[in-house]
Amino acid sequence: MRIGVFICHCGKNIAGVVDVKELVERASKLKDVVYATDYVYLCSEPGQKEIQEKIEELELTHVVIAACSPKMHATTFARAVKGVGLNPYLLEIANIREHCSWVHHDKPEIATEKAFRLIKAAVAKVRLAEPLEPIKVPLTRKVLVIGGGIAGIRTALDIANGGFEVYLVERTPSLGGHMAQLSETFPTLDCSACILTPLMVEAAHHKNIHVITYAEVKNIKGIIGNFKVTIEKKPRYVIPEKCTGCGDCMDVCPVIVPNEFDQGLGARKAIYVPFPQAVPLVYTLDLENCLNTQKLVVCEQCYKACGPRAINYLMEPQEIEIEVGAVVIATGFDLLPIENLKEYGGGKYPDVVTGLEFERLLSASGPTGGVVRRPSDGKIPKRVVFIQCAGSRDPEHGCPYCSKICCMYTAKQALLYKHVVPDGEAYVFFIDVRAAGKRYEEFVQRVMGEERIVYLRGKVSKVFQREDKLVVWGADTISGMAVEIEADMVVLAPAVVPSKGTADLAKLLKVSVDEFGFLSEVHPKLRPVESVSPGVYLAGAAQAPKDISETAAQASAAASKVLSLLSQKEATLEPIVAHVDKELCIGCGLCWKACPFKAITMVREEKREGKKRRRYAKVEEAVCQGCGVCMAICEKKAINVAGFTYDQLSAQVKALLEDE
Amino acid sequence: MVIRKPLNLAKFKVPKGRVIVLAERCKECGLCIEYCPKQILEYSEDYNEKGFHYPVVKAGMENECIFCLFCQEICPDFAIFSEKEE
Numbered sequence: 052m053r054i055g056v057f058i059c060h061c062g063k064n065i066a067g068v069v070d071v072k073e074l075v076e077r078a079s080k081l082k083d084v085v086y087a088t089d090y091v092y093l094c095s096e097p098g099q100k101e102i103q104e105k106i107e108e109l110e111l112t113h114v115v116i117a118a119c120s121p122k123m124h125a126t127t128f129a130r131a132v133k134g135v136g137l138n139p140y141l142l143e144i145a146n147i148r149e150h151c152s153w154v155h156h157d158k159p160e161i162a163t164e165k166a167f168r169l170i171k172a173a174v175a176k177v178r179l180a181e182p183l184e185p186i187k188v189p190l191t192r193k194v195l196v197i198g199g200g201i202a203g204i205r206t207a208l209d210i211a212n213g214g215f216e217v218y219l220v221e222r223t224p225s226l227g228g229h230m231a232q233l234s235e236t237f238p239t240l241d242c243s244a245c246i247l248t249p250l251m252v253e254a255a256h257h258k259n260i261h262v263i264t265y266a267e268v269k270n271i272k273g274i275i276g277n278f279k280v281t282i283e284k285k286p287r288y289v290i291p292e293k294c295t296g297c298g299d300c301m302d303v304c305p306v307i308v309p310n311e312f313d314q315g316l317g318a319r320k321a322i323y324v325p326f327p328q329a330v331p332l333v334y335t336l337d338l339e340n341c342l343n344t345q346k347l348v349v350c351e352q353c354y355k356a357c358g359p360r361a362i363n364y365l366m367e368p369q370e371i372e373i374e375v376g377a378v379v380i381a382t383g384f385d386l387l388p389i390e391n392l393k394e395y396g397g398g399k400y401p402d403v404v405t406g407l408e409f410e411r412l413l414s415a416s417g418p419t420g421g422v423v424r425r426p427s428d429g430k431i432p433k434r435v436v437f438i439q440c441a442g443s444r445d446p447e448h449g450c451p452y453c454s455k456i457c458c459m460y461t462a463k464q465a466l467l468y469k470h471v472v473p474d475g476e477a478y479v480f481f482i483d484v485r486a487a488g489k490r491y492e493e494f495v496q497r498v499m500g501e502e503r504i505v506y507l508r509g510k511v512s513k514v515f516q517r518e519d520k521l522v523v524w525g526a527d528t529i530s531g532m533a534v535e536i537e538a539d540m541v542v543l544a545p546a547v548v549p550s551k552g553t554a555d556l557a558k559l560l561k562v563s564v565d566e567f568g569f570l571s572e573v574h575p576k577l578r579p580v581e582s583v584s585p586g587v588y589l590a591g592a593a594q595a596p597k598d599i600s601e602t603a604a605q606a607s608a609a610a611s612k613v614l615s616l617l618s619q620k621e622a623t624l625e626p627i628v629a630h631v632d633k634e635l636c637i638g639c640g641l642c643w644k645a646c647p648f649k650a651i652t653m654v655r656e657e658k659r660e661g662k663k664r665r666r667y668a669k670v671e672e673a674v675c676q677g678c679g680v681c682m683a684i685c686e687k688k689a690i691n692v693a694g695f696t697y698d699q700l701s702a703q704v705k706a707l708l709e710d711e
Numbered sequence: 712m713v714i715r716k717p718l719n720l721a722k723f724k725v726p727k728g729r730v731i732v733l734a735e736r737c738k739e740c741g742l743c744i745e746y747c748p749k750q751i752l753e754y755s756e757d758y759n760e761k762g763f764h765y766p767v768v769k770a771g772m773e774n775e776c777i778f779c780l781f782c783q784e785i786c787p788d789f790a791i792f793s794e795k796e797e
Contacts, residue, residue, distance in 0.1 A: 302724065305726055306748075306777075307717075309715070309717055310717070313717070315715055316715065316717060316718055317719045318720055342748050342779050349779065349784045349785070350780065352726060352778070352779070418717060418719040419719065424718055426715045429718055
């Protein structure tokens with residue numbers, strides 16, 4: 052056995068704290084270590100070359116690299132050693148940056164000792180390493196995209212244009228998502244629907260895209276390359292194939308309810324399409340508000356009015372099973388419920404509205420036809436106060452992060468308001484104006500300068516009603532004055548939060564979420580659109596608040612990741628999976644019960660002459676994720692995760708703890 | 712929680728009906744009053760010839776019938792029906 056140890060300076064990240072030369076000297080004395088060296092940046096091209104040359108020159112059989120976290124560069128170094136014919140599983144990485152130099156920068160001596168122990172432990176572990184080969188599994192060349200907003204549509208179109216089949220699942224009756232609700236988009240003031248509707252139609256008519264609206268993903272099983280998905284189609288009570296979208300049913304329906312698409316500012320009937328450009332243009336009967344129930348059908352006015360007889364009150368939920376090779380989550384965002392913003396009168400005064408509600412008031416296809424009217428009395432507001440960071444950047448509301456889109460959309464809304472109400476006054480309360488984006492700052496400057504909109508730096512403390520006006524109490528921190536504004540309408544920019552159901556979906560797909568519920572990427576810079584679950588990708592605001600341009604870019608990025616997966620012959624899986632030693636296994640079934648991925652089955656041995664057929668555990672390699680739960684629970688040490696065997700881990704721990 | 716009235720209500724038309732009660736057939740079971748989704752019916756002050764309070768449309772709600780025909784379907788005595796008003 053010939054082990055080589057390579058220690059990285061990482062510029063000053065490691066070498067600035069840890070005594071690298073000492074590490075080299077001590078490491079070279081370890082058992083089986085034939086060579087130890089240090090290098091300024093091992094991840095660089097010459098750094099990798101150095102490793103490769105030494106492996107060949109000294110005929111190294113095992114390699115230890117002491118550098119940054121394996122999350123960062125495990126694949127880089129694995130590729131490097133593989134390049135000269137060394138099995139990448141005979142490489143061990145000791146993390147002496149995140150686990151050592153970064154956290155112990157104030158105690159260099161102890162840090163050096165710790166770094167050495169980490170290297171020693173890695174050497175002890177790699178001495179017991181076995182070469183492993185990746186597991187190949189067949190690949191289903193179909194994709195599931197969850198969420199039919201701009202992110203989902205863009206991803207689906209890009210994948211479908213690449214020649215692969217896509218299932219695009221949307222929870223509401225129509226594609227479009229929040230983007231369909233917007234009036235104009237910043238900074239170009241393009242009409243949102245004009246950009247979006249052609250894409251919606253393209254997706255619906257694309258031969259490679261199956262659009263499944265008014266449906267939810269119920270269950271997902273399996274792994275990269277082979278997911279089995281159960282989708283529940285909610286009953287529309289309208290047969291989509293027969294519905295022509297004529298709207299005769301809607302005309303005769305006697306029930307009027309608030310339209311969710313218009314944020315309740317507009318009305319709809321109990322049988323409806325959320326908005327005229329809906330895709331697919333199929334009516335949906337909302338049985339909750341319909342006069343009929345599943346048991347009692349009395350009002351049949353829509354049924355009688357429907358020419359093609361498309362209405363069926365007895366429709367049941369329908370489950371469909373599909374198989375896909377990859378999943379893209381594009382479930383988008385919601386706004387923090389306005390009722391949570393009590394200090395601004397949210398949920399208390401009808402004329403305190405959210406940004407999304409104001410979009411509907413500005414939209415030409417909105418309930419007021421683009422005329423801004425107060426929800427309380429329908430009057431045109433002459434003085435509007437916009438409050439940014441309503442909940443965002445506010446730990447009290449559980450959202451310490453910046454929601455990113457509010458500065459821009461508030462500026463846009465103020466501008467559009469001034470265009471439709473030229474004699475109106477607009478005030479904007481802000482903490483900072485964050486306009487980092489192409490042409491964003493110029494846009495905000497234009498709004499502030501040319502449109503005569505008053506920007507007040509400071510927070511609002513209270514909003515309350517005085518007669519038919521809303522009084523806004525705030526502070527202008529630049530003049531240092533308390534401000535009181537009597538407004539006709541208050542527009543809040545509530546924090547952006549993950550959409551309802553994101554948490555359940557994340558659990559289903561074993562994707563991790565951050566403390567606010569947004570889906571986590573593997574690495575923000577190196578793998579920004581991949582989730583920790585292989586074969587599951589992220590697009591849009593479900594990952595973090597982002598605007599339309601960024602969402603579209605990320606959606607295309609996710610699509611390209613899916614395309615590069617699907618263009619391979621087979622899916623490749625990490626061979627870090629559990630193996631059972633049949634001789635040691637007593638067939639107790641503890642591991643079978645403990646396995647969170649249901650990768651273990653209990654089987655009986657083939658018939659043996661004169662002996663009893665023994666029971667033992669068997670691992671389905673393609674399902675096993677190598678979590679090690681089975682290994683921890685096994686009393687006989689009969690089940691081991693390859694690359695992390697019991698012997699390897701105990702050698703590692705022993706090396707860490709023992710003094711020289 | 713504030714309940715907002717949709718701003719474009721005027722644009723939405725619903726079918727209109729006119730409730731006709733055959734008072735002498737009524738036996739005051741109250742089903743129509745119970746089931747009317749718009750709650751536009753109430754018992755009459757008056758009695759019919761059998762001595763029952765029959766349903767009448769509440770004062771001021773004459774235009775509220777939406778022609779759903781719940782009352783007509785549910786009445787065991789064929790004593791109430793609605794006629795569509797164009």
